Amino acid sequence: MKIVKGNIIFTSAYEKFEVIENGYIVIENNKVKGTYKNLPKEYAELEIIDYENKLIIPGMNDLHCHAPQYRNVGIAMDKELLPWLNDYTFPEEAKYEDTQYAKEVYSRFIKELYKNGTTRAVAFATIHKESTKILMDLFKESGLGAYVGKVNMDRNSHEDLFEKTMTSINDTIEIIEEYKDKYSLVKPIITPRFVPTCSDELLERLGEIAEKYNLPVQSHLSENLGEINWVKELHPNTSSYAGVYDKYNLFGSTKTLMAHCVHLTEEEINLMKNRGVYVVHCPTSNANLGSGIMPIRKLLNSGVKIGFGTDVSGGHSFSIFKTMVYAIQLSKLLWSNDKDNDFLSLSEAFYIATKGGGSFFGKVGSFEEGYDFDALVIDDSDLCFEDYTLLERLEKVIYLGDDRNICCRYVNGRLI
């Protein structure tokens, strides 16, 4: 058991922050036992880790990022999607055949997540089996929690980044067998890149594997209109893009997340809601690639589950703080044209970044009883003025803070 003390802020619901000034969090077996304004007598003998005037908030959850695109973050942003993929992304991903390269660059990638306050991530690796294992091992070493996906793509790919259907399936199974019980916080996830790069056979087999091993699934959905038309051409008899994943049991049969979802139909939104499929909102990337603005208010109203993703390297920032800011800003640009379409509030953005996205990992992202203790300790002394409220301090950290303001990180009760 341990106790941390400081200015505690979290969200148990979208609508509002829970704020405990100079409060206590009691942690038992790495989980939150309770939060208190006054420490109950029964805990009076325990040692207290006193963070004084600092803020203590849940850790950030990044539900969509491409680890092998680390090197391309923030370059070639002038390129349109196809040249960007063909000239930058695919050639870079092809390098991960080389495990030494993977080790070097994946280490830097994880360090960036760590620096920016991400405590749990869902990451795409590449098609390469050995490099994918290395990424999982490095996540384990770092102390961060992660789902890591070996990418599956057996068509419409770059010549240096091609795998045969059976190789893709066998490599996936090998990783699962080796890693499904190896680490407690780092696990495999089924990862068809997206519909256009996966044959029907591959999708069908991946659906079977996900079900057999009860593994989660991640992919991309409806990022831009060209992509949606392409899927329509490839699957003329399926009613929607989401419907293709659904046809192959890759849409909520097990825990599933879909990145982007900028241009969903009503039918697709209903399907996501009914199947409990997560939308991963990647506003920074959507702006960088000109994908459009995801209608977040509409999705929130529909009751779909939502988390945030940095989508590195479509997104250029590793920070979920900055992702919150972009999400709010893009929602305001929609709101400016339709004042009934209310913009995202700070508490809503914070909820999505913490408890909303965290729920993909289990009881993660809140300081309610029974939640894994994932937390950031924030020193905002360079940013704040004395008479700021705690929520103003938090807001300023989200808008202006950076890695220098994060002084401690806990994942599942452990200081990392």
Added chain:
Amino acid sequence: MKIVKGNIIFTSAYEKFEVIENGYIVIENNKVKGTYKNLPKEYAELEIIDYENKLIIPGMNDLHCHAPQYRNVGIAMDKELLPWLNDYTFPEEAKYEDTQYAKEVYSRFIKELYKNGTTRAVAFATIHKESTKILMDLFKESGLGAYVGKVNMDRNSHEDLFEKTMTSINDTIEIIEEYKDKYSLVKPIITPRFVPTCSDELLERLGEIAEKYNLPVQSHLSENLGEINWVKELHPNTSSYAGVYDKYNLFGSTKTLMAHCVHLTEEEINLMKNRGVYVVHCPTSNANLGSGIMPIRKLLNSGVKIGFGTDVSGGHSFSIFKTMVYAIQLSKLLWSNDKDNDFLSLSEAFYIATKGGGSFFGKVGSFEEGYDFDALVIDDSDLCFEDYTLLERLEKVIYLGDDRNICCRYVNGRLI
């Protein structure tokens, strides 16, 4: 005379970067004499300041920021414009009656500009005469170049932030008389807050003062639709918002800049073009306040002069690097709906941030012959990979870099 050496990047035109790897800039009397790949023999005896593998780029120009809103940067972002002004902005500005407060907070404001690589700024102060002088003195001490405006507002203001018309005029003249020749890089600028807060008499007199002293003018124009309608109600017989400034000789009779310009009419765009009035594009603020997306391609095509502004605290970032990123991103969101409306390229954004905005201060923002030597030296060793091109390195600094990457700043030839 002095010589600096390093990887030199600048833009002399919108369309492309000038890049000199391991090149030399010869500086004479604080101005650029020339840039060279190989140092001419005549300079062989001079000492060289060798920045080795670092990047050397022109300094950043922030053409619109509100110095007294420093304390409110990044808080109350959930508020709509009117509650934000009435509950946060105006009460904060009212505090600048207190010169001690002004000194403390203005010092922090200028330090932030400095940290973020801004070498010249055009700033709003408040209505207060003494605090405005303090801001000018502090800019002078910092070494940064600046135009500083005592704000004029004699109607539709907050009760604690009200001035009588004649006080407004007399205080303005007092500052001008005292400061017009006091410093070489810090000068006064005529600053009607915006049409709704200025009586006709005040606008008329400010136009006369600007002309008499040949002083530049700054104000706000067409930021959001409610504001535009308000101006229409106040000036039913003037054909446009811009037309009101024009009527009082505050629209290009002397050098003039107008912040925002999100919703200009064709007539207004033509007027700006014909009068040489600058548009100050503040994309971060436009997103934060849901003002809308300024049609930058249309304005570029029309030939209007454009610079960037952070619009602190409507904008939450002091960084012109980040302003470039926002400008590119918002232009991509427009482009996503209209592919003929090309998004802003990196060189265009860089030109606007440097030579475009810099031209408001004179020959500023380029390394062409005769330009004031304003420069940043960038250490990007933590961001880049060995095989990046110089332009990829620059792009990465703009997207991901921060104050830690700026290791030296020059303004008008002087290391500050």
